[in-house]
Amino acid sequence: MNIFKKITSFFGKQNTDETEGYVTSRSSVNLKDPEDRSRYFMDCLDQMEESSREVELLAGEYQLVTDYLTDVDEIESLPKNKKEDLSAIAKSLNVYDAEIKKYRERKSRMTDIEYYTLQKRESEVEEGIEKIKEAEKYAVAVKRDLRRLDGERHARNFRENENLKTMGNLKGMVTIFIGAYVFCMLLLLFFQFALGLNVFIGYFLATALVAIAVAISAIKYMDAGKELEVIRNEKNKLIQLQNTVKIRYVNNRKLLEFLYLKYHVENGEKLDKLWKAYQQEKEERRQASEAEAGIDLLKKQLIQSLSSQRVKYPDRWITQAAAFIDEREMVEIRHELIIRRQRVREQIDYNKKLAEDAKQEIEDIAKMYPEYASEIIELLDSKED
Numbered sequence: 069m070n071i072f073k074k075i076t077s078f079f080g081k082q083n084t085d086e087t088e089g090y091v092t093s094r095s096s097v098n099l100k101d102p103e104d105r106s107r108y109f110m111d112c113l114d115q116m117e118e119s120s121r122e123v124e125l126l127a128g129e130y131q132l133v134t135d136y137l138t139d140v141d142e143i144e145s146l147p148k149n150k151k152e153d154l155s156a157i158a159k160s161l162n163v164y165d166a167e168i169k170k171y172r173e174r175k176s177r178m179t180d181i182e183y184y185t186l187q188k189r190e191s192e193v194e195e196g197i198e199k200i201k202e203a204e205k206y207a208v209a210v211k212r213d214l215r216r217l218d219g220e221r222h223a224r225n226f227r228e229n230e231n232l233k234t235m236g237n238l239k240g241m242v243t244i245f246i247g248a249y250v251f252c253m254l255l256l257l258f259f260q261f262a263l264g265l266n267v268f269i270g271y272f273l274a275t276a277l278v279a280i281a282v283a284i285s286a287i288k289y290m291d292a293g294k295e296l297e298v299i300r301n302e303k304n305k306l307i308q309l310q311n312t313v314k315i316r317y318v319n320n321r322k323l324l325e326f327l328y329l330k331y332h333v334e335n336g337e338k339l340d341k342l343w344k345a346y347q348q349e350k351e352e353r354r355q356a357s358e359a360e361a362g363i364d365l366l367k368k369q370l371i372q373s374l375s376s377q378r379v380k381y382p383d384r385w386i387t388q389a390a391a392f393i394d395e396r397e398m399v400e401i402r403h404e405l406i407i408r409r410q411r412v413r414e415q416i417d418y419n420k421k422l423a424e425d426a427k428q429e430i431e432d433i434a435k436m437y438p439e440y441a442s443e444i445i446e447l448l449d450s451k452e453d
Contacts, residue, residue, distance in 0.1 A: 109433075112426040119423040126416045133409040139379045140402050143391075146377055151392065157370050158389035164359040164366070171356040177345040185332050186346045193343050196327060200336035203324045210317040217310045224303040231296040238289040242282055249278040 146154075186193055252274040256267040333339040367386050374382030391397040
């Protein structure tokens with residue numbers, strides 16, 4: 069194959085984008101040096117290939133933008149009733165979008181964990197709130213009863229100690245009375261036998277007084293003993309009642325702990341607030357879900373409506389639905405697409421020039437230095453492989 073035909077056939081594949089050209093100035097290359105010359109040729113070929121790839125990509129982009137512009141033309145040429153239908157769909161999309169935006173930007177009432185915990189037990193929550201409130205009220209009442217019972221038990225302990233002191237004092241008094249009686253008897257005997265006095269009345273009075281004092285003390289002692297027995301019986305009953313109330317308190321406490329754990333709360337008031345927040349949250353999520361479903365339906369309607377009007381890319385208009393409401397938006401879209409296509413066209417031309425410059429450089433070298441023709445052909449063959 070002729071060297072120039074070979075080069076021309078290779079370069080016939082080239083096209084590409086805005087990549088910087090880098091064909092090195094020939095004056096900076098020592099063409100007599102095989103390594104330097106080969107590297108220079110390879111640089112030219114690489115530049116051509118890179119430009120070719122860019123042009124191929126940009127050609128697709130150029131066609132895509134052209135198709136978008138064609139879609140704009142198709143939409144603008146629609147009859148008035150069709151445009152009104154598209155405008156109605158776009159307005160409904162705006163309404164639903166506003167609802168969803170409002171939902172997403174609102175202050176969160178509860179965490180997702182709290183929401184889904186209540187959702188799983190939705191049918192039990194109201195009953196659970198009542199149970200917790202009753203158990204909490206019962207816990208307060210039981211605590212109050214325990215404090216009262218504890219106070220009564222301490223009162224019984226005090227009375228018990230007082231009675232024990234009274235009985236001890238009575239024992240002491242009887243001992244004193246007897247001791248005093250013995251002392252009086254000895255003194256009266258001394259008066260009678262030593263002094264020869266008549267002390268019969270003394271014996272009688274001492275004996276009578278001691279008997280009366282001991283009798284009174286004994287009666288009081290027995291009364292105190294009976295009262296002590298009553299107090300101890302009452303105290304035992306209080307202790308039994310206190311133990312029963314404590315058992316009820318512990319069982320009620322365990323029930324509360326179970327309910328708190330079940331609903332992930334610290335108290336009934338917290339669960340009550342969460343339940344009210346959940347009901348509001350549920351309604352808002354339902355509305356948001358309906359809005360999302362409405363948006364999905366409207367998107368399908370929009371795509372179907374545009375597809376039936378020969379619009380090639382109907383789905384891209386979902387994010388540009390405002391153009392169906394405001395003509396200025398459509399003008400802006402057209403202007404942007406025209407500028408975009410112009411930029412792509414400039415990139416294509418730029419990369420084609422890069423490829424052409426690299427092609428021309430190798431052709432010039434092949435003409436000026438025919439002795440390198442076989443080397444150039446070999447490089448071209450290696451690139452084609």
